[in-house]
Amino acid sequence: MSHSDIDSDVSELDQRELSEAVATDKWAPQLGYCEEPETPLTADTFPSKSGGKPAWLNPEHILNVEKTTCNNCNEPMILLLQLYTPEDEPEEAFHRTVYVFCCKNGGCHKQDWTQCFKVYRSQLPRENPYYPPPEDEEEEENDVAIDFTPKKFTKPKECVICGVAGTKACGKCQSVYYCSRQHQMVDWNSCHHKEYCNTTMDKEQEQEIQKLRASRLFSEMEIVSEPEGQGEDGKEEEEQREHTKRETGENSKESALALRGDEAYENSEVAVDQSFLKFQLKIGLYPDQVIRYERVEYDMPDREPLWVQQGQKPTIIPSCDKCGGPRTFEFQILSTLLNYLDISHVADDSLDWGSIYIYTCKYNCPINPDIFVPEYIWKQDFSAEGMKL
């Protein structure tokens, strides 16, 4: 598995050339960063967030726990992240959210990771019964009162631990809902429901319980985005580029020296993980990114994701379940997200990945009458190679 360094063109590993290439990339991906939420991340703000409970796009129909159960350990999964990715076309995808659920048990992932992730796409058209259509900028001056009344429906019960449909209720007090027996046990034992069932709690106790329940999930952060190469740092980088060009402009032209006889037979190969180095350099331009979102324009060619190793690549991407059309790469989740999930990394089987790749239906087919459509996910780990001389 060693990659000879003698003749390979390694110019793409040059940091300066990389940042130049990124700045002139017409279809530079959107990078996602984790930040503390400024406003509460409720469903009507259409948030993109990691961790916490899902903020359902369609508030009337929410996911059932059967759809979010790990097939390995039969525990309910929790929300890893959700991205709000609106589209201008087709009409039905005006509002669009992709939910990624994953099993909390790292050991499960080590056994068979294909069972430990679930991805769902949910969309709503512009005219929908739940949210008023957003104002067009041209009509703002008309001051037309938007005639919209949201549909009246019974809000579905959510599990107090994980946020999916709460079909079961606590036997004693019948006022707290759960999705499954496992979460009921968790609430009973670890979140003090045993002590407070059927009693009224004061504010402090309620807050304590909220915190305990929230600690069963990944910590909630908002995912904000920025196009690669266009950040606030973009201008500074351009200036730096100009500066280095001026400084080292003429030094790089060396006269062609003839190869001495001995050196032609040198064995100076270095076995190093080339794809990881490329990955690291690309990430190094913006080190705290967590998401790379590639679908930035319509009619752009299908892009390859940023792989983290040579092997472990998906062979065939299955077609969309609903429409049979092709699935293309939409975005990838990097391992830097693990820094923001507030989990322990010390255990041998703690949650870990190299990068997770999400493939979704290319044409965003209409999802009626389903509310959630499963999509395809692939995971790559980092290769276990170090440096070999």
Added chain:
Amino acid sequence: MADTAPADRRGGFGRGRGRGGRGRGRGRRGDEKTEWVPVTKLGRLVKAGKIKNMEEIYTFSLPVKEYQIVDYFLPSLKDEVMKIMPVQKQTRAGQRTRFKAFVVIGDSDGHVGLGVKCSKEVATAIRGAIILAKLSIIPVRRGYWGTALGEPHTVPCKVTGKCGSAMCRLIPAPKGTGLVAAPTPKKVLQLAGVTDCYTTSKGSTRTLGNFVKATFAAIGNTYGFLTPDLWTETEFTKAPFQEHTDFLAVKQRK
């Protein structure tokens, strides 16, 4: 053209115009550019302080993929550019010249690394070679020539390393001898922290790449040699992230 299209779409994923999440908060200058965000699991453990020193990483042979890990444990590394070698490839339009940089890095106290990188420009090759050198840092075992008095100053036994036709042999020397070696292995041994050593070399030592790699291999063999004081049985300790959860036990119960 590149700056008009994305400029009006700050923030938000997806292709819907003017909708979707917010852009990055302003006012995040300063340290954020240089702060290291670990990518691998080992990196995360190192950043969290769960790993005490490089020796733990060596004991369990954990592959180091991020050079920032080495920077964290060994902040005082010195690098030495051994040679810049122009290599050429014949193309239809003439010759394509690139530069190969050999860099040796070390802290003069038991850690050395060697990096080789080829690139179109000298500065890039050197920078790349420094990173590779950091990734390849190995520990150096030092010992005594005679009485075990004071700090170890020489190699513990006669070790040899070979690369291509170049062979380099390191022999223990009494205190005060200094490094009796050609300039190339001398630099490597200085950075390794070996104070006294006799050397012998054989083969085509003019091929610097091979010669440096041979000394590097010889130095690396110091920890691979079983000396009598290592005859006692090793008590194996758990690797840094070997604390198992009860996951498997629970699965059995079901």
